[in-house]
Amino acid sequence: MKISARNQLKGKIVEVAKGATTAHVRIDIGGAIVTASITNEAVDELKLKVGAEAYAVIKASDVMVAVS
Amino acid sequence: MKISARNQLKGKIVEVAKGATTAHVRIDIGGAIVTASITNEAVDELKLKVGAEAYAVIKASDVMVAVS
Amino acid sequence: MKISARNQLKGKIVEVAKGATTAHVRIDIGGAIVTASITNEAVDELKLKVGAEAYAVIKASDVMVAVS
Amino acid sequence: MKISARNQLKGKIVEVAKGATTAHVRIDIGGAIVTASITNEAVDELKLKVGAEAYAVIKASDVMVAVS
Amino acid sequence: MKISARNQLKGKIVEVAKGATTAHVRIDIGGAIVTASITNEAVDELKLKVGAEAYAVIKASDVMVAVS
Amino acid sequence: MKISARNQLKGKIVEVAKGATTAHVRIDIGGAIVTASITNEAVDELKLKVGAEAYAVIKASDVMVAVS
Numbered sequence: 001m002k003i004s005a006r007n008q009l010k011g012k013i014v015e016v017a018k019g020a021t022t023a024h025v026r027i028d029i030g031g032a033i034v035t036a037s038i039t040n041e042a043v044d045e046l047k048l049k050v051g052a053e054a055y056a057v058i059k060a061s062d063v064m065v066a067v068s
Numbered sequence: 069m070k071i072s073a074r075n076q077l078k079g080k081i082v083e084v085a086k087g088a089t090t091a092h093v094r095i096d097i098g099g100a101i102v103t104a105s106i107t108n109e110a111v112d113e114l115k116l117k118v119g120a121e122a123y124a125v126i127k128a129s130d131v132m133v134a135v136s
Numbered sequence: 137m138k139i140s141a142r143n144q145l146k147g148k149i150v151e152v153a154k155g156a157t158t159a160h161v162r163i164d165i166g167g168a169i170v171t172a173s174i175t176n177e178a179v180d181e182l183k184l185k186v187g188a189e190a191y192a193v194i195k196a197s198d199v200m201v202a203v204s
Numbered sequence: 205m206k207i208s209a210r211n212q213l214k215g216k217i218v219e220v221a222k223g224a225t226t227a228h229v230r231i232d233i234g235g236a237i238v239t240a241s242i243t244n245e246a247v248d249e250l251k252l253k254v255g256a257e258a259y260a261v262i263k264a265s266d267v268m269v270a271v272s
Numbered sequence: 273m274k275i276s277a278r279n280q281l282k283g284k285i286v287e288v289a290k291g292a293t294t295a296h297v298r299i300d301i302g303g304a305i306v307t308a309s310i311t312n313e314a315v316d317e318l319k320l321k322v323g324a325e326a327y328a329v330i331k332a333s334d335v336m337v338a339v340s
Numbered sequence: 341m342k343i344s345a346r347n348q349l350k351g352k353i354v355e356v357a358k359g360a361t362t363a364h365v366r367i368d369i370g371g372a373i374v375t376a377s378i379t380n381e382a383v384d385e386l387k388l389k390v391g392a393e394a395y396a397v398i399k400a401s402d403v404m405v406a407v408s
Contacts, residue, residue, distance in 0.1 A: 001137045001138070001271070001272050002270060002272075003269070004182055004268045005178075009102070010100075019223070019360035020225075020226070020359065021221065021223030022223065022226055022241075023361070024379065024381075027133070029077075029100055032098060034075050034126075035131065036128060036131035037074075037129045037131070039140070039196060039241065042133070042141075047135075048135070048140075053135070055133065056133065057132040057134050057140075058126055059130070059268055060103045060105035061173070061401045062127070063102060063126050064073075064126070064399055065122050065125070065343070065344040066122065066123040066125050066342060066344065067115075068341050069342070069343070069395070070338060070339055070340075070386055072397075073336050074381070074382065086157075088155065088156035088293075089289065089292070089294050090294055090309075092157060105158075105401070106344040109296075109346070110345075123341070125344075127333075129333045130197075132139055132140045133139070133140040136137050141268075142239040143239055156293070157292075159293070160293060160311065163269070165236055167234050168236075170211055171264045171267065172267035173264035173311065174269055184271070189271070189272070190270065196241035198266035198333075199239065199260050200209075200240060201252060201258050201276040202250075202258065202273050202275040203256070203257070204273050205406050206408075207273070207329060207406040208311070208315075208317075208318060208406065209404050210311060223360065224359035225377075226377075240276070241333070242276045243377065245278070247276075250276060261275060263310075263402070263404055264311060265401045296400065297405050301349075301370075306403060307400045318405065318406075320407070324407065325408070327407070329403070329404040329405070331402070332375045332376060332377035335376035335377070335396050336376060336397040337382070338343075338348065338394065339386050339388070340393070340395075
């Protein structure tokens with residue numbers, strides 16, 4: 001499947017923390033850590049686990065820009 | 069200002085392309101390119117330009133995870 | 137690629153309308169029409185055109201519920 | 205109330221699962237199932253329950269397009 | 273129609289600016305101005321114009337919190 | 341840090357309710373209450389508590405418009 005989302009950042013899963021219905025998955029993208037908040041269901045279905053290769057996928061309209 | 073967004077990825081702006089009302093800004097995050105779709109107005113207000121240091125800011129609930 | 141997004145609705149593209157930087161793509165999902173607002177760039181890259189099979193992909197946290 | 209969201213898909217609720225603060229509601233849209241992640245509070249306020257008619261409401265900028 | 277979105281802020285439209293496909297609508301919510309980026313199509317359909325009463329509708333999962 | 345998000349509404353926190361992994365924070369914006377759904381982690385990191393001054397930050401593309 002190819003998706004329209006402009007951001008598909010390849011990395012390695014470094015943490016999977018499940019809550020009641022929502023899980024937080026952290027992916028190391030060449031040093032930067034990206035946190036995703038997804039359903040527990042998706043974690044199970046994609047068999048996400050620490051050490052596995054994964055992509056952080058983000059629609060361009062969901063990215064903001066900040067300057068210091 | 070400190071913000072709740074879990075993802076604040078530091079990088080360098082590599083492209084600023086304005087449309088009619090919406091602009092696309094690309095930030096190089098240690099090799100990975102992140103594309104943000106923001107208003108032209110924000111580009112002007114933050115004086116975003118190629119070469120400047122900037123952060124891609126993304127709420128965790130807007131990040132999906134994919135596996136190949 | 138398998139993605140965590142809970143909603144991956146299969147259908148057929150019935151309209152592709154490009155703007156300055158943003159395009160609107162309409163997909164017929166078994167009778168219901170779903171409108172996606174994506175970048176022109178994504179339209180080109182995925183070679184989206186009327187009549188082609190496509191999926192509307194939506195993260196569960198982006199879906200609201202309404203009652204009349 | 206009429207809302208700007210381009211996608212207002214009519215269907216029937218087939219599941220309501222509450223978590224600690226977040227609930228998952230599934231709506232059958234003419235055969236396709238759409239999952240919404242909303243607050244428990246909204247579930248109570250709208251009296252959402254299995255079998256009731258409901259709309260899945262999605263802003264066009266939150267819809268991605270994928271091809272296989 | 274009643275919607276699950278936690279934020280339905282009542283105000284008055286103070287600006288409607290159309291772009292190629294996307295419009296920016298500004299609503300005065302008791303002094304604070306809220307900017308919405310919606311489709312031109314929605315502007316036409318809802319007959320949005322300066323001076324009219326309107327609601328800014330925002331899902332709770334799309335709101336971030338910042339402190340200075 | 342200055343951010344591109346068009347909506348940065350100043351107010352006072354009136355409620356902080358933590359769930360398993362997700363918290364709901366309510367901010368009083370000159371009378372209107374805005375609800376944010378953010379991670380528990382962000383609540384701790386920003387030391388959010390009732391009575392504190394805070395901003396509700398919302399990207400323009402996440403705001404819809406409704407009329408009655």
